[in-house]
Amino acid sequence: MNKLLKQYIDNSSDPIINFKIGRWYETLGHVSPAISFYLRCADRADDINLRYDALIRMFICYDKSQGRDYTSETTLKQAVSLCPNRIEAYYFLCQFYEYRGNYIESFTNASIAISLLSQQKKIMPNIEYPGNYAFYFLKAHSAWHIGKPDDARKIYRYVLENMVDQLSGDYKKLLQQNLSVLGSGNPSKSSRRYKKKKHKLKYHFKGCEDIEQNFSQTYQDICTLTLLDGKKNGTYLEIGSADPFYGSNTALLEQLGWKGVGVEYGEQYYYAHKAHRKNPVLCKDALELDYQEILDELSPDSNIIDYLQLDIEPSKNTFFALTLMPFDKYKFRFITYEHDHYADVSKSFREKSRQFLHSLGYELLINDISPFDNHPYEDWWYHPDIVDPERVKMIKHVDLDKVHNVEDIFLD
């Protein structure tokens, strides 16, 4: 400091020296004198970018001082008015508004900044700017809060597809978490439910004429019945039960006399099942259960289970749950496995699950089911030893270069 102070004393109007002294104070945590020197810099700098930098640092200091929101905000706006094509002020404005729940402002500023990203040469140092992807996160998060969940989903997927390698570990986790939470969208938007009065099933099975409607998001229940020719009184294990009816893969099966066990961590869903469904649901962590014990109780006389659903988030957990199944004792005729490849930041678990199931003798029935354009989220599997090959042949759609819209497969 003494050296800096001497330089300052030699030329107290030098904006760069004023900036450096401001930085010295700021680094020590003394925001008030830092603001003085940054302001002196901004007042005296001919270089508009230096003036901008000084205003940004003033904002950081005002923000740290807490409780001076109006000043913090207007300091950033002065920076924007000075250099509207630089992005640092937008970055802080986005965060500022997001933190205060003003999501429309955060969304707007993120949108402006994203439009300017290609013009940026260098970002000022020491502002904890993680990278351009930060604006996409800020925009997506705000989008969700202003009623644009599809925008949020699209932005996160854009990040996943275009900049995932740039993300820090924390942002990767955040991306995975947000993609998992947002899912593939409102099922009602993505596929129509089968309704007897409106639709015709392409593949008939025993008793299909008695089915008024299905419940699954993407025809998992119809596929189960098609593959097993309308089997009644079957058995299932459902990992990730969620709502007892809306999007449920087992509600229709239960109505046809199937016995089964569900696992659901969410208490709200658990109580809903308890109130409205016959078959039991365990309110447990799916990664901590003894599945052999559960299946022994469910199916004491047979080592064949008709249907296994695996659907928990994120992809890593679903895969881990798959590995917990007692495949050495039980075989499953049909498996719907949610790999959530569209939202898997690691892009690894779809392949891992395929290798794993193939190694156990299972075969793909339909790969990469997508509720709408390019959202591959599930693979469906069968065990060739215990299902009718004719029915498999009828349904099978395997093309690893394609995603599959099952509505087109099952409805006429």
Added chain:
Amino acid sequence: MELVKKILEQGGEIYPLLIPPENIIGPSLTNPSIFNYNGKILVNLRNLNYILHHSETDENEHVWGPLVYLHTENDQTLTTHNILCELNDDLSINTFSVVDTSELDVDPLWEFIGLEDCRIVNWDNKLSFCGVRRDTTTNGVGRMELSELKADGNKIIEISRTRIPAPPPDDSYCEKNWMPILDMPYHFVKWTNPTEVVKYDPVKKTTETIILGEYEDLDALDLRGASQVLRMGDNYLALLHETDLYRSEADRKNASYYHRFILWDSQFKILKLSERFNFLGAKIEFSCGMCKKHEDFLITFGFQDNASFILKVKQNFVMDMLK
């Protein structure tokens, strides 16, 4: 003139006065006072809850003006705490303690809270602050107060508080920046031109004017108090401040402060006034203290109400400015 530049050219020294931010209450440490207490160098730092935003060129005015006091938005008070420090020989801070005033505090009636711009004195063997308090009436009437301090372990506690009336008729709105005369207990230079010296009687609790000089044409703006008044041989020396209050082009409040040294004779007749100066080139700077240490003066000053510095300068240098 930037005084510090001249002082450094003559071998003087300057240091920032800082204590760790986690130990302060508001964000700003400013307007320090200094006192040589039997060889120990004591400094008081005024700890403020606001940040001064002063755009000196008007290029980056705050929305509210070029010169604004930025409180937190949920606290419209201008609150002062005082932090008494003891310095090391190298003028770094050795110990510090926020002065505990809780024994004597009452609910403030106005929004300027606490004892402001304290000068340190030691009268009748009572180490005291001498500053202005404006929180005892609902309209902010300001009077000088003496606040006696006592060390209790590592703590500094205010043990008595004396409000000093203005001389009769004692009907002014605000009295501040009276300069305590260090070797004349309870005497202050209340005003400089004309020089008015007042004496407070702690028994009768009255104040009287004992010297009132004649107005002199000094080619200076209003001369107001800054440091304490130090005896220099037969004469008295102090730092003054001078304010230039004006409106910006957009008719918004603005100000520049300057300082000067002043030398009085033993009867407080003005002998010399130095040329005016800034310390570090800022338009808002304010000194509350000066003391002697060996052949030097130690001078403390605030920078834009946001920072504090201490200067070490040869006594001869200052006296030469008054020749």
